[in-house]
Amino acid sequence: MDLSNVMDIAGTALSAQSIRLNTTASNMANADSISSSIDQTYKARHPVFSAIQQAMNNEYGLGGVRVEGIVESQAPARPRYQPDHPMADEQGYVYQPNVNVVEEMANMISASRSYQTNVQVANTAKQLLVRTLQLGQ
Amino acid sequence: MGINFDKALGIHEQALTLQSRRTALLANNLANADTPGYKAQDIDFRQALQQASKGQSNFALTRTDARHLNGQSRYLSSEAQYRVPLQPDTGDGNTVDPAIEQAAFAQAAVQYQTSLQFLGGKFRSLMTAIRGE
Numbered sequence: 001m002d003l004s005n006v007m008d009i010a011g012t013a014l015s016a017q018s019i020r021l022n023t024t025a026s027n028m029a030n031a032d033s034i035s036s037s038i039d040q041t042y043k044a045r046h047p048v049f050s051a052i053q054q055a056m057n058n059e060y061g062l063g064g065v066r067v068e069g070i071v072e073s074q075a076p077a078r079p080r081y082q083p084d085h086p087m088a089d090e091q092g093y094v095y096q097p098n099v100n101v102v103e104e105m106a107n108m109i110s111a112s113r114s115y116q117t118n119v120q121v122a123n124t125a126k127q128l129l130v131r132t133l134q135l136g137q
Numbered sequence: 138m139g140i141n142f143d144k145a146l147g148i149h150e151q152a153l154t155l156q157s158r159r160t161a162l163l164a165n166n167l168a169n170a171d172t173p174g175y176k177a178q179d180i181d182f183r184q185a186l187q188q189a190s191k192g193q194s195n196f197a198l199t200r201t202d203a204r205h206l207n208g209q210s211r212y213l214s215s216e217a218q219y220r221v222p223l224q225p226d227t228g229d230g231n232t233v234d235p236a237i238e239q240a241a242f243a244q245a246a247v248q249y250q251t252s253l254q255f256l257g258g259k260f261r262s263l264m265t266a267i268r269g270e
Contacts, residue, residue, distance in 0.1 A: 002157035006164040013168035020171075049172040051165075062165040065172050114170055117235060121164045124246045128160070131253055132153075136260040 003132070005062075006125035012052065012064030013118040019047050019067050020111040024104050031099040034080070036087045042097040044073035044104075073098050145263060149255045151189040155182065156249040162217060163242040166233050173229040177220040177238065185216045 023045045030042040047070050052063030075098035083092030159180055169175040222232035 002154075002161040005161045006157075009161065009164045009168050016168075017171075049169070051169045051172050051175050062161060064165060064168040110171065114167075114235075117167055117170070117239060120239075121167055121242060124242070125160065125164070128157075128246060128249055128253075131250065135253060135257055136264075 003125050003129045007122050007129075009062065009064035010118045010122035010125065012066060014115060014122070016047070016049055016065045016067050017111045017115040017118065019070075021108065021115070023047055023070060024108045024111065027097075027099045027104050028101065028108075030097055031101055031104075032096070034085075034087060034094045034096050036089045036094060038077050038079075038095050041077040041095040042099070043077075044075070044097065044099045045070050046073065046107075075100075146256060146259050148186070148190055149252045149259070152186060152252040153249065153256065155180070155185050155189060156245055156252060158216075159245045160242060160249065163238055163245060166238045167235065167242065169231075170233045170235050170238070171231070173231060175231050175233060177222070177233045178217045179220050179241065180216040181218065188216075 027044045033042050035041045048068045049065050050068045052066050053061055077098050078096040079093045080096055081092055082088055082094050085094050088094050159182065162178055162180060166175075166177045166179075220232060220237075223234060223237070225232075
């Protein structure tokens with residue numbers, strides 16, 4: 001039955017989008033967690049999505065979406081000259097994470113919109129399934 | 138005299154199956170709205186329904202000998218085609234337009250319910266005929 005596949009597909013999207021929301025929350029929370037060396041500075045994390053092919057048993061071999069992995073942003077950490085800061089290094093610099101707050105906000109809105117859309121998809125599929133089961137009554 | 142369900146139920150049974158497949162396809166498009174490189178797909182419903190009502194299995198190769206392998210592929214359906222995007226370059230190769238997909242999904246859901254209504258009506262009239270009330 002393809003309608004239960006619809007719910008599976010929407011479910012994979014919900015979990016992928018919630019991982020995206022989680023990484024965004026982590027990035028936002030750590031936007032100000034400065035450190036005294038570049039290596040220890042928090043790096044922004046982003047999930048990599050890919051389409052699931054041939055995984056489930058429906059007509060087109062479609063299975064929704066999955067998170068392939070979470071990659072750390074390669075953007076450079078931002079040094080800030082603050083010699084009076086307790087965590088400053090010998091040169092007087094502290095290092096801010098490479099989190100772009102504007103980008104993360106846009107990501108968050110996009111993820112929550114996609115999440116809502118997929119909730120609606122799952123809901124519609126559920127209604128159609130229930131009506132199908134009531135057929136002939 | 139038996140009741141021939143295929144004749145009694147008409148085209149609605151095939152329409153229902155196709156609509157449910159189409160909702161799965163559109164749900165997959167919506168699920169992959171943020172997947173880089175994903176290409177949105179849809180089916181030509183009229184063509185698919187014509188094929189289904191003729192009893193043609195999609196993408197099956199004609200077997201002229203009993204020893205030929207069955208060439209039907211579940212994953213290479215002839216029905217599913219890639220959508221022509223309104224905005225070809227989105228930066229990451231994704232061609233899903235959520236607005237279009239959502240509208241198409243709503244349309245497929247309504248059409249599914251329509252077919253369901255028709256089928257329900259057929260069943261009710263069969264029941265009336267059986268009871269002879």
